[in-house]
Amino acid sequence: MSSVFFDFSSLSSTLSNMASVPPGDINTQPGTKIVFNAPYDDKHTYHIKIINAGGRRIGWA
Numbered sequence: 355m356s357s358v359f360f361d362f363s364s365l366s367s368t369l370s371n372m373a374s375v376p377p378g379d380i381n382t383q384p385g386t387k388i389v390f391n392a393p394y395d396d397k398h399t400y401h402i403k404i405i406n407a408g409g410r411r412i413g414w415a
Contacts, residue, residue, distance in 0.1 A: 379407035 383403040
Protein backbone atom coordinates (compact mmCIF):
# COMPACT_ATOMS: atom_id res chain seq x y z
CA MET A 355 0.00 0.00 0.00
CA SER A 356 1.49 3.35 -0.99
CA SER A 357 1.15 6.56 0.96
CA VAL A 358 0.58 9.94 -0.62
CA PHE A 359 2.03 12.94 1.16
CA PHE A 360 1.35 16.58 0.40
CA ASP A 361 4.43 18.70 -0.25
CA PHE A 362 3.87 21.68 2.05
CA SER A 363 7.18 23.28 1.07
CA SER A 364 5.95 23.82 -2.49
CA LEU A 365 2.71 25.33 -1.18
CA SER A 366 4.63 27.65 1.13
CA SER A 367 6.87 28.93 -1.66
CA THR A 368 3.85 29.47 -3.94
CA LEU A 369 1.94 31.40 -1.28
CA SER A 370 4.92 33.58 -0.38
CA ASN A 371 5.43 34.39 -4.07
CA MET A 372 1.75 35.31 -4.45
CA ALA A 373 1.93 37.60 -1.44
CA SER A 374 4.99 39.39 -2.81
CA VAL A 375 3.28 40.44 -6.05
CA PRO A 376 1.39 43.70 -5.50
CA PRO A 377 -2.07 43.97 -7.04
CA GLY A 378 -2.78 46.37 -9.86
CA ASP A 379 -5.07 49.36 -9.58
CA ILE A 380 -8.48 48.46 -8.18
CA ASN A 381 -11.03 51.24 -8.07
CA THR A 382 -14.30 51.12 -6.15
CA GLN A 383 -17.49 53.11 -6.26
CA PRO A 384 -18.08 54.63 -3.76
CA GLY A 385 -14.43 55.55 -3.94
CA THR A 386 -13.97 57.45 -0.70
CA LYS A 387 -14.91 55.04 2.05
CA ILE A 388 -16.26 51.50 2.44
CA VAL A 389 -17.10 50.36 5.98
CA PHE A 390 -18.23 46.89 7.00
CA ASN A 391 -19.65 47.23 10.50
CA ALA A 392 -20.84 44.54 12.91
CA PRO A 393 -23.06 43.15 14.36
CA TYR A 394 -24.97 42.04 11.32
CA ASP A 395 -28.38 41.78 12.99
CA ASP A 396 -30.05 44.03 10.42
CA LYS A 397 -29.96 43.10 6.76
CA HIS A 398 -28.84 45.92 4.51
CA THR A 399 -27.91 45.85 0.85
CA TYR A 400 -25.20 48.18 -0.37
CA HIS A 401 -24.05 48.20 -3.97
CA ILE A 402 -20.31 48.37 -4.55
CA LYS A 403 -18.78 48.56 -8.01
CA ILE A 404 -15.26 47.12 -8.37
CA ILE A 405 -13.22 48.19 -11.40
CA ASN A 406 -10.03 46.33 -12.22
CA ALA A 407 -7.86 48.98 -13.86
CA GLY A 408 -4.73 46.83 -13.56
CA GLY A 409 -3.39 44.24 -15.95
CA ARG A 410 -3.78 41.26 -13.61
CA ARG A 411 -6.87 39.23 -12.78
CA ILE A 412 -8.51 39.61 -9.40
CA GLY A 413 -10.50 37.02 -7.47
CA TRP A 414 -13.63 37.57 -5.44
CA ALA A 415 -14.98 35.14 -2.89
